[in-house]
Amino acid sequence: MSEELYEQIAVCVERGKVNATSPYPPDLKGQDGADELVRQALDQGLPADDVLGKGLVVGMTRIGQKFSENKVFVPDLLMAAKAMTAGMDQLEPYFESGEAHHKGVFIIGTVQGDLHDIGKNLVRMVVEGNGWKVVDLGVDISAEKFLEAVKENAGAVVGLSALLTTTMVNMEKTVSLVKEGVPGAKVIVGGAPLTQEFADKIGADGYSPDPQGAIGFLEAPVA
Amino acid sequence: MTSIERIHNILRRRPVDRIGLYEHFWGDTQKKWTDEGHLEEGEALDDHFGFDLCGSWPFNMVGKLDFEPETIEETDETILQRDGNGAVLRRHKLHDATPEHVDFLVKDGAGWYEHIRPFLTFDRRRINFEAYRDAKKHAAERQRFFHWGGVNVFELMHPVCGHEYMLTGMLTDPDWVKDMVDAYATLTVELMETLFAEEGLPDGAWFYEDMGFKERPFMSLDMYREFILPGHRKTIQYCKGRGLPVIMHSCGYVEPLVPGMLEAGIDCLQVIEVKAGMDLLQLYKDYGDRLSFMGGMDVRKLYTNDQAQIEEELASKIPVVMQNHGYALHSDHSIPDQVEYDSYKFFVERGLELGTY
Numbered sequence: 001m002s003e004e005l006y007e008q009i010a011v012c013v014e015r016g017k018v019n020a021t022s023p024y025p026p027d028l029k030g031q032d033g034a035d036e037l038v039r040q041a042l043d044q045g046l047p048a049d050d051v052l053g054k055g056l057v058v059g060m061t062r063i064g065q066k067f068s069e070n071k072v073f074v075p076d077l078l079m080a081a082k083a084m085t086a087g088m089d090q091l092e093p094y095f096e097s098g099e100a101h102h103k104g105v106f107i108i109g110t111v112q113g114d115l116h117d118i119g120k121n122l123v124r125m126v127v128e129g130n131g132w133k134v135v136d137l138g139v140d141i142s143a144e145k146f147l148e149a150v151k152e153n154a155g156a157v158v159g160l161s162a163l164l165t166t167t168m169v170n171m172e173k174t175v176s177l178v179k180e181g182v183p184g185a186k187v188i189v190g191g192a193p194l195t196q197e198f199a200d201k202i203g204a205d206g207y208s209p210d211p212q213g214a215i216g217f218l219e220a221p222v223a
Numbered sequence: 224m225t226s227i228e229r230i231h232n233i234l235r236r237r238p239v240d241r242i243g244l245y246e247h248f249w250g251d252t253q254k255k256w257t258d259e260g261h262l263e264e265g266e267a268l269d270d271h272f273g274f275d276l277c278g279s280w281p282f283n284m285v286g287k288l289d290f291e292p293e294t295i296e297e298t299d300e301t302i303l304q305r306d307g308n309g310a311v312l313r314r315h316k317l318h319d320a321t322p323e324h325v326d327f328l329v330k331d332g333a334g335w336y337e338h339i340r341p342f343l344t345f346d347r348r349r350i351n352f353e354a355y356r357d358a359k360k361h362a363a364e365r366q367r368f369f370h371w372g373g374v375n376v377f378e379l380m381h382p383v384c385g386h387e388y389m390l391t392g393m394l395t396d397p398d399w400v401k402d403m404v405d406a407y408a409t410l411t412v413e414l415m416e417t418l419f420a421e422e423g424l425p426d427g428a429w430f431y432e433d434m435g436f437k438e439r440p441f442m443s444l445d446m447y448r449e450f451i452l453p454g455h456r457k458t459i460q461y462c463k464g465r466g467l468p469v470i471m472h473s474c475g476y477v478e479p480l481v482p483g484m485l486e487a488g489i490d491c492l493q494v495i496e497v498k499a500g501m502d503l504l505q506l507y508k509d510y511g512d513r514l515s516f517m518g519g520m521d522v523r524k525l526y527t528n529d530q531a532q533i534e535e536e537l538a539s540k541i542p543v544v545m546q547n548h549g550y551a552l553h554s555d556h557s558i559p560d561q562v563e564y565d566s567y568k569f570f571v572e573r574g575l576e577l578g579t580y
Contacts, residue, residue, distance in 0.1 A: 016394065024395045074441050075390040082391070115301075115313060115323035118386055119436065139323050140301065140315070165526065165559055192437045192475075193498050193523070209437050 002046050006054040009037045009087065013059025013129070016079025018086045024079060034059075035086035048091055048100035052131055056087045060129030061215075067126075068212040074122070077211075081125035088128070095133075102133040105156035106218065107149045109137030111170040116163035119191060123159060126211035132218065143174040147181045157218055160204075162191040172202040179203065188217045226275035227426055230368035234427065234468040234490045234515050236549035242541065242578030243275045243551030244571065245517065251560040261564040269367065272571055275551065278370040278429060279358035281351040282414050284379055284407065286339040288348055308383045309338050329384040331392065332399030339383055343406050345413045356422050368426045370470065371415070375430040376454035377441075379407040390441060393450055400450050408454035412461045419465065428462040428469050429493075430455075435475025438500040447483045455487035463488050470517065474556065476500040481510060495519035497555045507544045515549035520570070522554040526561040530569050537570070541577040552578060 011017075012034040015025050019035035032040070034056070041051045063080040066072045094100035106127050110120050117139050128134045135149055135156070150156055158178055160171050168191075175187050188206035189199050190213075199207030206217040224232075224240045232239045248268060256262045262271055269277045290307035297303070303313045309328030328338045355371070362369035380389050380403045392400045419425075434440055434447070442450070459469050471489040473480075476499040481492065492510075495501045495518040503519030524536040544550040552574045558567055 022395070070439065073439070073443050073446065074386075075394050075446065078387055078391045079394055113315065115315060116321065117323060121387070139313075165523070165561065192496075195498075210439075 002041075002044075002050070003054075005037065005041050005044075005046070006050065006058070008032075009034060009041065009051065009055030010059035010062065012037060013056055013080055013083045013087065014062045016076060016083050018079070018083045033086065034083040035090065038087040038090040042090060042094070048094035051087075052091060052100055056084055056091075057129065057131045060084050060126065064126045064129070064212045064215060068210055077122060077125065081129060084125070084129040103131045104133070104218070105135060105153045106132045106159060106214075107135045107137065107146065107153060107156045108159040108161065109141035109146060109149075110139040110161045110163075111167050111174055112140055112142045113170055114162050114164050114167040115139045116161070116191075119163070120159075120161040123161070123190065123211045123214050127159075127214055127218065130215050130219075143170065143177040146174050147177050150178055150182045150185050156185075158185060158187045159214060160187060160189045160191075162189075162194065165193045168193055168198065171204075175203050188214060190214065225366035227366055227368045230275050230551070231426065231468070233549055233551055234470070236512075236515055236547050238580070239548050240580060241575055242545050243517065244272070244575060245274050245276045245551055245553050246272070246567075247553075247557040249557055249559050252558050252562065255560045256564045259564065267361075270365070272568075274367070276368045276370060277358065277362045277365075278372040279351075279355045279425075280372045281355040281418065282373050282411070283349045283351070284343075284374070284410065286383060287342050288346060306382075309334075310382055310385070324381075324385045327383065327385050327388065330388050332396050332402075335384070335399055335403060340402070340406060343410055345410065345417075347417070349410075350414055350418050352418065352422055355418060359423065359425065362426075370427045370429040371418075371425040371467075372429045373411070373431065375411070375432050375458055375471075376404045376407045377432045377434050377451055379411075380404070386441070393442065393446055397450070401453070404450060404454035405457075408457040411458050415458075415461065424465060424467065426467070428459075428467045429472065430458065430469065431472040433472075433474040434480060435473060435477040435496075435499060437498075438476050440475065440477050440480050442480075444479050444483055447480045448486075452483050452487055455484065455489075459488040474499065478502075478506065481506070481514070485510070485514060489514070491515035491517055491549070491551075493517040494553065495555055497521040498523060501555070503540055504543055507547075511544070511547050511549065515551075516544060517551040518553040518555050519544075520552065520554050520574070522556055522558065522562070525554060525566055525570060526559065528561075528563045528566045530566070533566060533570050534573060537574050537577055541574060545578050545580070548580075550578070 017028045017033040019033035067077050091100050124134050124136050162168050178185050186205045189204045190208050196207045208214045229239050233243045285307035287307040293305045295303045301313050305311050311326040312322040314322045329335050462469050468490040470491040472493045495503050524532045
């Protein structure tokens with residue numbers, strides 16, 4: 001019974017069914033969405049971590065994988081993220097009480113001088129949807145602010161985004177400052193002008209051209 | 224052969240003397256090269272490098288024409304303003320960058336119908352007749368191909384509601400998005416009709432859309448056909464009906480959308496952004512018999528400022544894509560100030576040398 005409910009939650013996230021009043025997707029019109037089903041699961045006493053891991057995260061993983069494979073596109077991912085957020089809002093008190101747990105903390109931002117956020121926001125949505133607590137610093141973030149955030153969130157992984165070739169230099173500065181300030185801190189980078197070669201050159205620990213790649217990096221087994 | 228003849232032929236893939244030449248630059252780049260003494264103060268880049276095209280961007284498509292931008296916050300580096308589309312945008316003051324989308328009055332159909340739709344009407348104040356006239360005269364004096372330039376429906380919608388509301392709107396309220404597309408396409412044609420009737424036709428039309436990002440378009444081909452194609456068809460077919468060839472710009476990875484853009488009637492795809500995953504040689508192979516190209520030269524090679532790398536980039540592509548007479552030399556986006564003047568000059572000179580028939 002619980003497995004069936006978890007699967008229904010996963011389907012709602014994967015298909016972007018936010019709540020009962022949402023008109024999308026048309027074939028699920030009038031049916032409960034992620035919002036109601038997560039509430040039902042919690043009211044039934046199902047463990048919050050299972051609602052998250054076996055329901056919401058499963059759905060987000062599926063859509064993230066499909067996005068990586070170009071089987072779905074940004075609108076689908078955005079709707080899935082909305083459904084995920086609706087479910088996560090129900091879980092918020094459980095995170096606060098400690099009954100639900102994030103996998104870790106991911107700090108993300110667009111580097112200094114750069115105001116673009118679409119790519120960053122997509123990564124934020126997918127990472128949150130995979131059960132991570134995301135600290136979104138926003139755009140035009142100095143290296144010092146990234147370092148401050150890493151110090152405030154022990155063990156956090158850092159994600160840097162840039163769209164402009166001219167702001168990529170700030171990425172290198174940020175990577176250096178973070179790694180000097182918090183030895184052992186891990187940094188992943190992404191953005192339109194970036195390549196694996198550039199990421200290696202600036203000392204980043206990872207590079208991903210898409211949001212699902214960020215998940216792969218975050219959840220890779222520690223060597 | 225004049226530039227007008229050359230570009231007309233390139234857009235129709237008819238024999239020419241050499242490949243075409245055009246480029247976009249960051250403001251910081253022109254300033255740097257001027258400060259370094261390579262350019263005269265205020266010198267036009269199209270004159271300096273002998274570009275084959277020049278254009279005019281004469282339309283103001285903001286929702287509320289009479290709205291004075293309202294400054295919400297200003298620092299030494301950025302300024303946060305609400306504009307006539309009801310959008311709150313943060314712009315960088317010190318260097319070129321597209322703005323950050325902070326908030327929008329229009330988040331759904333209701334917001335669109337209340338805040339923007341009633342104001343999106345024909346108004347002569349939306350047309351800069353003088354700028355078009357002057358630019359047309361400038362082009363004619365130099366026998367340069369003169370294009371009308373402006374954004375099309377995708378780029379007109381997101382300043383009003385942002386990418387996220389627009390793209391989710393395609394799924395949750397498709398009629399709203401279709402109405403936005405139709406409203407902007409209709410207004411564009413109405414403004415063109417007046418402008419061209421009073422000031423004369425250009426040699427061609429150049430629409431700017433940014434429908435892709437890294438390795439993906441924002442939407443599927445099916446979604447493009449359902450939502451965007453009607454607007455593209457309306458605007459492009461108007462131009463084609465007036466005898467104007469059409470260039471379509473799109474940043475990002477838009478290869479999957481090319482069949483749709485061909486259905487809309489484009490003659491040339493521009494900018495072919497390599498770092499986003501666009502492959503000029505593959506596009507030429509797949510569509511070169513019915514589509515001309517401008518761009519696709521990896522600007523990252525240019526900002527190595529290594530002539531050997533620039534040579535390799537040019538030599539690996541130009542001999543192939545010039546074969547059908549449908550290519551104009553351009554970077555795969557624009558020239559940032561990391562590119563030294565001498566590097567760009569070499570790019571142009573060597574590129575045209577390779578591209579001469």
